[in-house]
Amino acid sequence: MAFCEDDAAAAGAGRTSGRSFRLVCEAGQRALVEALLAATGHVAEPEPFSPWCRRIVAEPTPLGSSMAARFGYIHIQDRSSMLPPLLLNPPAGARVLDMCAAPGGKTGFLAQLVGRAGFVLGNEPSPDRLATLRQTLSRENLANTATCAAADLAPLLPAGSFTHILLDPPCSGWGTLDKNPQAAKIWAGDKVAPLASLQRKLLATAAGLLAPGGRLLYSTCTTNVAENEEQTRFALDHLPLKTVPLAAPAGFVFEAPQRSDVCGVLRVDSAASAAQGFYMALYEKTGGEAYDADGALPGEVVPDKALLAAGCEPSGLPPGAVRAFGEKVFFLPAGAALLPAGLRYQGFGLGTYRSGVFRPQARARVLLGAGGPGFTEDSLSRIEALLAGQSLPAGDLPSRAGLYWRGLPLGFLTRKGARALWSDR
Template sequence: MKTSETPAPATAGRSFRLLCSPEEMPCVEALLQAQGYRFEPEPFSPFCRRLLDEPRPLGASLAAFFGYIYIQDRSSMLPPLALDPAAGGSVLDICASPGSKTGFLAQLVGKNGFVLGNEPSRARLATLRANMHACNLLPVSTCTYEGQNLPLRPGSWEAIQLDPPCSGWGTVEKHPRVMELWQGEKVQPLVGLQRLLLRHAADLLAPGGKLVYSTCTTNVAENEEQVRFAEQELGLERLPLTPFPGFVWEELPGGEGTLRVDGQRSGAQGFYVALFRKPAGALQSVPEPLPVQPAAGPARRGGKNAAKREQPGQELPREALAGPCCDPALLPPGRVMLYGDQVRFLPEDAARLLPPDMVWQGALLGKFAGGRLHPAPRLRALLPRRPDAGTALVLDDPDELTALLSGQSRRTALEGREAALWWRDLPLGRVSLKPGRVVATFS
């Protein structure tokens, strides 16, 4: 076994990502610092930070509440960076919940890109959608299918992320019993599922496209042996990965060019990452027809009525969204659709990549009632780029924000039904106006 020494982190604190534009990063960091948090840059990505001082749980911070940071193990940040999708590109995430890697992929492709996050579990799908909504990631659409049966066109995706169910041996410090629960024959069903998922992912991948395979386990059968399977049985080409700074790496026989994180010495989870390319001249298999019922719209209901589809959507002109808390000119390319009273955004590439009978859901913008859009309270992505004195409440003290979120109203001279909420130069969301007062309505 080889070990590659690169500078390991000085502390074992938690890591997080900034979910904002480069121009907004100083303001998000200032909001964290105003609440007493201290952190340092991670060496492998300008989006990532490592926590040094946590006066209260980071998840309870204002930056987390308003979706400007995402708490994530530093090893888990590596697969999207290894895949390195092009700005404006499209990515399929086959096993997406809770959305850590899905959200990072959306950051990397940018507002003009498209990420389809598929989560086989209905219960976990709700978590995925809630996280993507809180983070204002309009490029992300979601669906729920068994990953090995995703009804997508063969050879249609330039970039695919596959982080399949695994034994989780790399998380032993957080889950001490994981090695006991997943041993011997108990692991074989996972290995079989991983191969089914790899086979289908390889079929969906376009010739010349890239596939990243990752796990949070240290089990060779789920890592290096799966790489050999992908090469020998599926015809994928291994692309050597350059080690990211800030980690200590191990290399086992058969893992050349892949990345195996030494979790203990890296201050992170044990993790494994491999990158593949589909040869440009690869032949496409002809899949058997999939049992997909016709769909009338991109939403699926849960429970006993899971097979029912929403009524066909109605496309809305962008100008119908205009208001004091919504600038439709900030929307990326795509369509705005009305399903019942819900307004959703469908990225432009969705029409090209998703079959018409597939069931999926675009990002929620808000509700349409009384001939106008009522933006979702957390929808900051479409707030005007600068606060307007007549339509915005701008606060400077984090304690004022905390008081507003705790249910306290605040006197205001603003008029109308709603206002944009800002902290200094950072847009946060939408608040309701009552006569002479402002009330936070975040859920």
Template sequence: MANDFRTFRLVCSEEEAPIVERLLKAQGFAFEPEPFYPLARRLTVEPFPLGESFAARFGRIYIQDRSSMLPPLMLAPPEGTSVLDMCSAPGSKTSLLSRLVGPRGFVFASEPSADRLGTLRANLRRTGSVNTATAKAKAQDLPFPDCSWDYIQLDPPCSGWGTVDKNPKVMELWSESKTGPLVALQRTLLEKAADMLTPGGVVLYSTCTTNIKENEEQVAWALEHLDLELEPLDEPEGFVFGEPLLSGMAGVLRVAEDSAGQGFFLARFRKKGAGCANPEREVQERSLPGTPLDFSRMAGTEGCALDGLPPGEVYEFGGKAFFLHEEALERVPAGLRWQGHNIGKISGRGKSAVFRPSSMARVLLNRKSQDVLDLEDLAPLEKLLSGQSLSFHPGKGPVGLFYEGLPLCWLSRKGRRLLMATK
């Protein structure tokens, strides 16, 4: 039943959801709400590939299997909290965590593969996840102190048996005789997560496999060897769940084969707290290689909604402007190389420096600016995305593009013409 339909989620606030839906419907797409998350949708009519829709191209939807949405939702970090995402690429769950914790919350994401890290960062830019920071690092080697995170998401490498409908060769690639290294890595990562949790902190462990060795047996191992206790999960509406394959597993979730969505396993652990009562966060030095910017006084920021940025600072690294969340500045150890959220480019030096927002820096779009194009029909969008230009009043600097008041992107201005920016 897993591939009977496709699912996606809206990348917006609940108040903006009707606008994104109208944008999709105007192109002939039809869908139904999913019961387990207000912004999840089930696709019912797809006149052409959903990934080519305007909503997808402007990062206002994210195509994601419904089961894959469950780990962040079951971790359920409160708004304003900080989350460590230990195995992050391609960013599906990371960007959902970013939405759940809100702009004053923070998500730190690690990924050891350079290629997959690039994909992760691209997806976080596309979804406007400005409250995130990323690092190329093995999760088991992260240098965060013990007892330093209240919420951790751990979706480790697994055999992927639950994705067999989508990846038919997965059972051959990861037969039961080949999963030993994966099991060992998962235990290493669980142990690392337990160390980094604060007393009472929560780690959500999940896999997209049906293999008992990577699921229930890992839970049993963690309960025996780590300072963790199992916290029962409520069953989200709209799924069919199977019984755990071991006893003593009340409250873990195993998406059944006859449920819509990929096979998934989820377990939520809470740290008992032995050995690190009343931990104190160490203050990290802000000795970063980039240059801090007096961003609000820079040329080029006049038409930007600077109050849309979360608490933090803007630095220049090699001609690029990155937003660094204050939680990243305070939390990340000096020895770990990391990257904030790319929001644009810097040209010139010193008092002559000029900022230009990247096309997807939606957080800086200002509807009250005079340099705004707010559309109500699709024809201008079609022209822009086909490489054609639109006429506009003359001026300097980029122009904000909106659809019915919904921020979409920044456009380049050439005299009286507007064009889609290349990046």
């Protein structure tokens, strides 16, 4: 799935779909992003469980192709899928691991919640799904993240190294039968056993990587007791974890747990909540030792003057460092310094660096300062023309000029001779 996770079922012109999405921006930009949505006729109402979440009430064209979605300012996501990051509730500055991260909706929400000073590592073993995860984080300019692809993180990461962990493991998906009607047949009977075994292994790994007093949120999109309440019982009986009772978020209806010896968990009533069926349990680590040794960030240093010469504003980046690996340039968050040298991971892609010259990628709006040189548009007509392949007079603008809508940064234009055009490269 990509950023428009539900786009295959997108509403037709004028239809009200009621689908949920998340604003992906700074808190002070929320009104401007909603104005960008309104400029294309998309009207939404707030969800009651988070100031970041909305439900569409007017969708004249598919939300996934709206200007706000194209420039990564919204993420379409089932409302149940938004709950795990909110219930994990990492504070600003937290060090978070998302163990099974693709397609990136929960990873991105975690990155928003921990803020500029926080760090989120998203792990995804599948190469195809890893690519989707990275595309999501790149499009949404979540630079306080890094990604890796490990089938088993236990031997690669230090024990006790994360204050918060989200584990949303592979599951039977019985809670998504409205979109995946074959899930119950595919994962019927004993076919679920390998999934349950994998979930227990991942729970054990998560418990080992969690710092003392740290919190682990386990979630699935299935209604299967073997993958839900029985896994909670396993965690409490065999791992250094204790349950943290979850308060019910507003706007949802929840079913009772399916085991009498399990409490404090949440099981979403899919039909009553107009959402996917989800199970969530929150744990706290008891005992163990914390890992707090930071190392050096790898790569070749890219000096700020190279970014400034390209019309970029490095002060917009979170704490961390800009590094080159060959000709590719990545931002490495400060929190990535805890990652051991043996772990292959990737930071946030910024552009290229050749012969001392930095060239930002078009969608790296995190490098655009407020009111920098470029085109600032009050309407969408010229922006739509640029996206359709047309060019505009460049005047005396630099080779990589900013593109803004009412001050909201969208990306970098490319200058070709006397013209400026949009290119995703």
